[in-house]
Amino acid sequence: MSQQFFLSWHNINVKVSEKKHNFCKTTLTEKIILEDVSGSVESGALNVILGNSGCGKTTLLTSISGRRKRKSGSLKINNTTISDETARNVSGYLYQEDIFTNCLTVFEHLQFITGLQCSDKNEKTRNFIIKRQLSELSLERHADTLIEKLSSGEKRRLSLAGELISNPSILFCDEPTTGLDSYNAFVVLEKLKTIATLGKIVLATIHQPSSQLFHYFDNITLMAEGKIVFQGSKHESKLFFDNLNLHCPKAFNPAEFYINCLTKEDVSKMELVYKTQKNREPQNHVHFDNLFLKKQTKNCIFYDLKWLLWRCYLNTKRNKIINLGTYFYSMMQILIISIFYSEVTFSGQDAIQSIQGLLSYCGTEFTFTNMYAVIYIFPEEVAIFLREKNLYSTFAYFIAKLLSLIPLSIVTNMICLGILFMFSNVLHGFCLWLKMTYVAFLVSIVSSSLGLAFSATFSTIEHVDLFLGPLEFILLLFSGLLVKVDSVKGAFNWIKYISPFYYAFDSLSNLFWKDVGKIGECTFNQTIPCYHNVSEVLQSYGIYKTYDTVAYNILFLHILGAVFCLLGFAGIVRKKMSLSL
Numbered sequence: 001m002s003q004q005f006f007l008s009w010h011n012i013n014v015k016v017s018e019k020k021h022n023f024c025k026t027t028l029t030e031k032i033i034l035e036d037v038s039g040s041v042e043s044g045a046l047n048v049i050l051g052n053s054g055c056g057k058t059t060l061l062t063s064i065s066g067r068r069k070r071k072s073g074s075l076k077i078n079n080t081t082i083s084d085e086t087a088r089n090v091s092g093y094l095y096q097e098d099i100f101t102n103c104l105t106v107f108e109h110l111q112f113i114t115g116l117q118c119s120d121k122n123e124k125t126r127n128f129i130i131k132r133q134l135s136e137l138s139l140e141r142h143a144d145t146l147i148e149k150l151s152s153g154e155k156r157r158l159s160l161a162g163e164l165i166s167n168p169s170i171l172f173c174d175e176p177t178t179g180l181d182s183y184n185a186f187v188v189l190e191k192l193k194t195i196a197t198l199g200k201i202v203l204a205t206i207h208q209p210s211s212q213l214f215h216y217f218d219n220i221t222l223m224a225e226g227k228i229v230f231q232g233s234k235h236e237s238k239l240f241f242d243n244l245n246l247h248c249p250k251a252f253n254p255a256e257f258y259i260n261c262l263t264k265e266d267v268s269k270m271e272l273v274y275k276t277q278k279n280r281e282p283q284n285h286v287h288f289d290n291l292f293l294k295k296q297t298k299n300c301i302f303y304d305l306k307w308l309l310w311r312c313y314l315n316t317k318r319n320k321i322i323n324l325g326t327y328f329y330s331m332m333q334i335l336i337i338s339i340f341y342s343e344v345t346f347s348g349q350d351a352i353q354s355i356q357g358l359l360s361y362c363g364t365e366f367t368f369t370n371m372y373a374v375i376y377i378f379p380e381e382v383a384i385f386l387r388e389k390n391l392y393s394t395f396a397y398f399i400a401k402l403l404s405l406i407p408l409s410i411v412t413n414m415i416c417l418g419i420l421f422m423f424s425n426v427l428h429g430f431c432l433w434l435k436m437t438y439v440a441f442l443v444s445i446v447s448s449s450l451g452l453a454f455s456a457t458f459s460t461i462e463h464v465d466l467f468l469g470p471l472e473f474i475l476l477l478f479s480g481l482l483v484k485v486d487s488v489k490g491a492f493n494w495i496k497y498i499s500p501f502y503y504a505f506d507s508l509s510n511l512f513w514k515d516v517g518k519i520g521e522c523t524f525n526q527t528i529p530c531y532h533n534v535s536e537v538l539q540s541y542g543i544y545k546t547y548d549t550v551a552y553n554i555l556f557l558h559i560l561g562a563v564f565c566l567l568g569f570a571g572i573v574r575k576k577m578s579l580s581l
C-alpha cells in the first residue's frame with residue numbers, strides 16, 4: 001500500500017457522568033474528558049501524541065480508533081466518514097497494559113492470534129508470519145518461553161507482534177515505550193517507524209520521551225486539558241513555540257520543554273493560536289473504498305471454538321494448581337468423609353439420618369465446588385476476553401468456556417463418588433455409582449453456569465460474594481435437608497425449583513432409596529422416629545418416591561442450566577457492550 005491516506009477526527013466530545021455524594025444526597029455531574037477535538041494524521045509518518053498525565057491521550061486514542069463510546073464527533077478516512085466498527089476493523093491497538101494467557105509460550109500465543117486472524121492461510125504460511133514477527137521484534141530466542149517468564153520489555157514487544165499479525169492499515173499504540181529501558185524503547189520505536197514507512201498510519205502516545213526517541217517522531221500532537229493545542233511536524237512545533245515567545249534551549253529535550261510549557265503556560269491561548277494558524281485539513285480526495293485497507297475478517301463459530309478450546313486445554317494442563325485446586329480440595333474432603341462413613345453400617349433405623357446427611361453433603365459439595373471453580377478463575381479470564389473481543393465471537397468464547405468445564409466436572413464427580421463407594425460402608429453397586437455420577441454431572445454444570453452468570457454480571461470477586469452469598473444460603477435452605485420443602489407454601493414455594501441443592505438431594509435420595517427394599521424393624525423402646533418403609537423415609541424430607549421423580553429432576557436441571565447459561569451469556573455480552581475501552 002503505497003498510496004498516502006489520512007485519518008481525521010472531527011469535533012470529538014467525550015464526557016462521563018460522575019456521582020457526587022453529599023451527606024445524604026447523590027448528584028450526577030458531567031465530567032468533560034475531550035472537548036470538541038479535531039485533528040488528523042497521515043500515513044507514512046510516525047505520529048505521536050504528547051501531553052501531561054491525565055490530559056486525555058488514551059481517551060483520544062480509544063475514541064478515534066472506534067474503541068470508546070463518544071458523546072459526539074465523527075471519523076473519516078480521506079473524505080469518507082467511517083463507522084467505529086470500520087475503524088476497529090482496519091486498525092490494531094496496542095494497549096497500555098499487557099494482558100496475556102500467561103501459561104502459553106510466546107509462539108503459542110502468536111499461533112492463537114495468527115490462527116484466528118489469518119484463517120485463510122495454511123499452517124505453513126501462518127508459521128512463516130509468526131517467525132517473521134518474532135525476528136523483527138527480536139523475540140526469536142524466546143519463542144518457546146512461557147509468557148509469564150518474559151520481562152516487561154519482551155511482553156511489550158510480544159503485544160506489538162500480536163497486533164501486527166493481521167497487518168493492519170492503522171496502528172494505535174498507547175504508551176508503547178513506558179516502563180521500558182532505552183534499548184527496548186528503541187527497538188519498539190524503530191519497529192513503529194518501519195511500519196509507518198511501509199505506508200501505514202502509526203499514532204502513538206508517548207510518555208516523557210527522551211531526546212533520542214524524539215528524534216524518531218515525524219509529526220506531533222500536543223494535548224492539554226482534554227484539548228489539542230498543537231498538531232504538526234517537529235519543525236512546525238518549533239516555529240509554533242517560537243511564535244509564542246517560548247524558546248526551547250539548545251541541548252534541551254524538546255518533548256520535555258513542550259510538556260513543561262503545557263503545564264506552566266496559558267493553554268487556551270495556545271489553543272487559540274493553533275486554531276487560527278491551522279490549515280491541516282487533508283487534501284487527499286481519494287475515496288476510502290479505493291484504498292487497499294486491510295480488514296479483519298470474521299471466522300465461523302466452529303473455527304473460533306477450535307482455537308479457544310485449544311487454548312483452554314493448554315491453560316488447564318499448565319495451570320494445574322489454580323485450575324484443579326478446588327477440585328482436588330473437594331476430593332480430599334470426600335476422602336475424609338468416606339473414612340468416617342466406613343464406620344456407619346446400613347442396618348436398622350439408626351443409619352437413615354447418616355445416609356441422608358451424606359447424600360445432602362454430596363449435593364452441596366458438587367454445587368459449591370463447581371460454582372467456585374468458575375468464580376475464582378473467570379474474572380481474570382474475562383479481562384483477556386474483553387481485550388480480545390474483536391478476535392473471536394462472544395458465543396464461541398462462551399461455549400468454549402462451558403465445554404472446557406465438562407471434562408473436569410465428569411472426572412471429579414466420578415472420582416469423588418468412586419471414593420465414597422469404595423471407602424464408605426453405605427454406598428454400593430456400579431449402576432448406582434453411574435446414575436449418581438450422571439446426576440452429579442448435571443448439578444455441576446448447572447452450578448458452573450450459575451457461577452458464570454454471577455461472574456459475568458459483576459466485575460469483582462468481592463461483588464460476586466456479596467450477592468451470591470445470601471442467594472446460596474437461601475438455595476441451600478431449600479435443599480430438602482434443612483427446611484421440609486413441601487411444608488413451605490405460598491410465596492416461597494417456588495424457591496426449591498431454582499435450587500441445584502434441592503435437585504441434587506432429591507435425585508440422590510431417590511436413586512439411593514429406590515433399590516432399598518426393607519427398612520430395619522422398629523424396636524420397642526426406640527427414641528427416634530420409626531419409619532416402616534422407604535416412602536416414609538423420603539416423605540419425612542419432603543421427597544416423594546415416584547417413578548418419574550429423577551427424570552423430572554433431570555429435565556428441570558437442564559432447564560435451569562439453560563437459564564443460567566443464558567444469564568451468563570447476557571452478562572458477558574453486556575460487559576462487552578458497556579466496555580468503554
Ligand SMILES: Nc1ncnc2c1ncn2[C@@H]1O[C@H](COP(=O)(O)OP(=O)(O)OP(=O)(O)O)[C@@H](O)[C@H]1O
Nearest residue numbers: 016033051052053054055056057058059060207580
Ligand atoms: N471512565 C472514566 N470515568 C471517569 N474519568 C475518566 C474515565 N476515563 C478517563 N477519565 C479521566 O479522564 C482524564 C483523561 O484520562 P486519560 O486516560 O485519557 O489520560 P492520559 O492522558 O492517557 O493519562 P496517562 O498519560 O496517565 O495515561 C483523566 O483525568 C481520567 O481520570
